[in-house]
Each structure stands twice: as C-alpha cells, then as structure tokens.
Amino acid sequence: MLQTKPARKHAIPRWFFSSDFRLQKVRNSDFGAKKSGIGDKAQLSKFGIPTVVNLPGVGANLQDNDELSAFWEFTSNFTDPQSFGSVIATSANSTSIEPDLWTYFVPVELSGFFHGMSIVAANTPNVFTLITLRAGSKSQGYVRLTGAHPQDLLDINKLRFQGPGGRDDIVVLREALKRWRRVINEDEEIAKYVEREVAPGANVTSDADLEEYILNNVFAHHACCTAAIGADNDPRAVLDGDFNVRGVNNLRVVDASSFPESPGYFPQSPIYMISEKAAEVIIRDAKAARY
Ligand SMILES: Cc1cc2nc3c(=O)[nH]c(=O)nc-3n(C[C@H](O)[C@H](O)[C@H](O)COP(=O)(O)OP(=O)(O)OC[C@H]3O[C@@H](n4cnc5c(N)ncnc54)[C@H](O)[C@@H]3O)c2cc1C
Numbered sequence: 001m002l003q004t005k006p007a008r009k010h011a012i013p014r015w016f017f018s019s020d021f022r023l024q025k026v027r028n029s030d031f032g033a034k035k036s037g038i039g040d041k042a043q044l045s046k047f048g049i050p051t052v053v054n055l056p057g058v059g060a061n062l063q064d065n066d067e068l069s070a071f072w073e074f075t076s077n078f079t080d081p082q083s084f085g086s087v088i089a090t091s092a093n094s095t096s097i098e099p100d101l102w103t104y105f106v107p108v109e110l111s112g113f114f115h116g117m118s119i120v121a122a123n124t125p126n127v128f129t130l131i132t133l134r135a136g137s138k139s140q141g142y143v144r145l146t147g148a149h150p151q152d153l154l155d156i157n158k159l160r161f162q163g164p165g166g167r168d169d170i171v172v173l174r175e176a177l178k179r180w181r182r183v184i185n186e187d188e189e190i191a192k193y194v195e196r197e198v199a200p201g202a203n204v205t206s207d208a209d210l211e212e213y214i215l216n217n218v219f220a221h222h223a224c225c226t227a228a229i230g231a232d233n234d235p236r237a238v239l240d241g242d243f244n245v246r247g248v249n250n251l252r253v254v255d256a257s258s259f260p261e262s263p264g265y266f267p268q269s270p271i272y273m274i275s276e277k278a279a280e281v282i283i284r285d286a287k288a289a290r291y
Contacts, residue, residue: 036052037051038052038053038058038245038247039051039055039058039059040055040056040057040060041054041056042056043059043144047145047148048148049148053245053247055246055247056236057228057235057238058226058227058238059142059144059226060140060142060226060236061140061225061226061228061260062140062143062156062157062158062224063137063139063140063141063225063259063261064139064160064220064221064222064223064224065136065137065220065222065262066133066134066137066139066173066218067112067132067133067219067221068131068134068173068177068214068219069112069217070129070130070132070177070180070181070199071110071111071127071128071129071197072128072130072196072197072198073127073194073198074126074193074194075193075195077125078107078128084104084105084106084107085105086104088102088103088265089101089103089176091134091172091175091176092175093168096136099135100135101133101135101172102133102135102265102266103132103133103176103180104130104131104133105129105130105131106128106131107127107128108120108121108122108124108129109121109124109127110131111199113221127198130180130184132177133265134169134172134173136264137262138164138165138166138168138169139158139163139166139169140159140163141157141158141160142157142159142226143156144157161215170214170215173214173218174207174210174214177210177213177214178210185197199213200213222256223256224256224257224259224262224267225256225257226257227239228261229241229259229260230260237260238253239252239258242285243258243274243281252278254278258274
C-alpha cells in the first residue's frame with residue numbers, strides 16, 4: 001500500500017475538518033459534537049456516546065485537492081511581490097471535458113501551508129515557486145474520534161493516493177511536474193534567470209524518484225465533503241437537499257463539508273453559492289412557518 005507522510009493526530013480546533021464539529025458550531029454547547037450523538041453509531045458506541053441519530057456519513061468522504069510545489073532560485077530578487085499567475089490545463093489521459101490541473105506561480109518559496117510559512121516567504125525573494133493543483137483527486141478519507149472528550153484529538157486521514165484512481169492521481173502530478181520542469185529549465189527566455197532548481201532538485205530525475213518526491217511533499221488546503229448532501233436512499237447522506245441534517249429538526253449545515261464531492265479547484269466561490277441557496281431555503285421555510 002502506498003504511504004504518504006504518516007497520518008497525524010492534529011492538535012487543531014476540532015471543528016476544522018470535522019463535519020460533526022460543524023454541527024457543533026451551529027447549535028449551542030449542550031449540543032457539543034461528541035456528545036451530540038449524531039454520527040456513525042459504531043464510532044459513537046466505541047467511545048460510550050449514546051447514538052441519537054445514526055448517520056454513518058458524518059466524518060466520512062473526506063476529499064481534497066492534491067497540490068505539489070517545485071521551486072527554483074532565480075539570479076535576482078523579484079521586484080514585484082504581487083507577481084502571480086496561473087495556467088489551467090487538462091492532464092493527458094483525462095476523459096473529462098473539464099480541465100483538472102491548475103498551476104499557479106508565486107515569487108517566494110511556498111512549499112505548503114504551515115506555521116512560519118510567511119517567514120520563509122519573506123526570506124526567499126529570489127525564489128520562484130510553481131504549484132500544481134490537481135482538482136478532482138480520487139482519494140476519500142475520514143475524520144474520526146479518538147475519544148469522547150471535546151478536547152480529544154481527531155484522527156484525520158485523507159487516505160491520499162489509496163483506493164481506486166490513486167495511482168492515476170500520482171501519475172498526473174508526476175507528468176505535470178515533468179512538463180513544467182521542461183518549461184522552466186529549457187525555455188531560453190526563462191532559463192537565463194534560473195540559478196538552480198531547489199526542489200525537487202536536479203538529481204531527482206527518474207519516475208520513481210519523482211513519485212517519492214510527490215509522496216513526501218504533496219499538500220492541500222481545500223478539505224471538504226464530510227457532511228455530504230445526498231439522496232434519501234443514500235446511506236452515507238448526512239444532509240438533504242435543503243441542508244437539513246437528516247433525522248434532526250431545525251439543524252442545517254452549510255459549509256465546505258456539505259458538498260457530496262469536491263467542487264474543483266478553489267472552493268470559496270462554490271461555498272458562497274451554496275450559502276446563497278441556503279439563505280433562500282431558510283427564508284422560504286421561515287415564511288412558510290410564519291416566523
Ligand atoms: C491558508 C489557506 C488559504 C486558502 N486559500 C483559498 C483561496 O485562495 N481560494 C479558495 O477558494 N479557498 C481557499 N482556501 C480554502 C477556503 O478558505 C476554505 O475551503 C473555506 O474557508 C471553507 O469554508 P467553510 O465555511 O466550510 O469554513 P470556514 O471558512 O473555516 O468557516 C468556519 C467558521 O466557523 C467559525 N466557528 C468554528 N467553530 C465555531 C463555534 N463553535 N462557534 C462559532 N463559530 C465557530 C470559525 O471561526 C469560522 O469563521 C484556503 C484555505 C487555507 C487554509
């Protein structure tokens with residue numbers, strides 16, 4: 001089985017990726033997520049939490065894009081910190097009409113999102129980073145409990161590159177990386193500014209080495225889909241089409257967790273769109289109930 005960086009237990013606010021904490025944020029604290037009893041019965045029972053509504057989809061279906069950085073040292077500093085650009089493309093073997101690759105460029109080192117990233121960026125004004133974002137990656141992971149206490153850490157695992165289509169996701173990133181390296185290193189107009197390739201690095205050339213680089217460096221920041229909208233006959237559906245939590249009165253979830261599948265490159269606009277729809281639904285229902 002392929003293994004990316006080991007799954008971590010994250011010491012982050014518990015609502016961050018977890019649909020059941022998103023439930024918590026829309027009701028008051030007596031509805032604390034892990035005490036709410038809304039979720040996968042097997043998991044709740046494991047930690048002694050009585051099940052109020054058995055919704056196996058809560059915390060399942062965790063999806064994200066895959067992103068990969070490559071960066072180069074240039075011969076001089078960038079003078080415009082706003083230098084930014086992007087290219088949309090379709091991977092070679094894609095059968096979809098929608099492009100699945102978004103490559104964006106930043107004039108500093110950006111190898112992912114982490115505490116201290118702005119310090120790295122400030123200290124690398126001569127570094128050019130190229131980030132390839134693969135939209136529609138096939139991974140489906142999970143967010144699970146590790147205990148009943150609200151401050152117990154969550155087990156968050158994206159199961160990246162595992163399961164059907166995982167191999168394709170790696171190959172798409174690998175081929176995109178190869179193509180971009182050719183552009184940066186071989187295009188005369190660009191190559192004359194390049195001091196050296198920092199990462200993956202000139203010694204990383206074989207497909208196997210590139211894949212290892214991918215497994216060690218892939219990142220993402222568009223987690224979604226852990227409280228998905230779904231049809232009445234879908235046992236994994238957490239929400240109905242009006243954002244209601246199934247089996248619970250007067251409780252809706254409207255955020256990135258509501259999507260049944262990743263909305264694509266960048267989720268913010270789709271989140272605004274579902275929010276507008278939710279506002280209409282809520283107003284409609286309030287009028288019908290004569291609030
Ligand atoms: C570093 C970074 C950069 C990004 N850049 C982009 C980008 O350029 N474009 C793009 O489309 N997407 C981007 N994203 C992704 C995007 O920000 C998220 O997908 C999106 O914000 C998720 O929206 P949401 O409403 O689901 O959750 P959030 O935006 O996280 O909103 C959750 C809200 O709930 C509040 N909250 C939590 N718990 C409670 C509680 N118990 N009580 C009350 N309030 C609570 C939080 O304070 C927060 O305001 C980026 C993400 C990161 C981390």
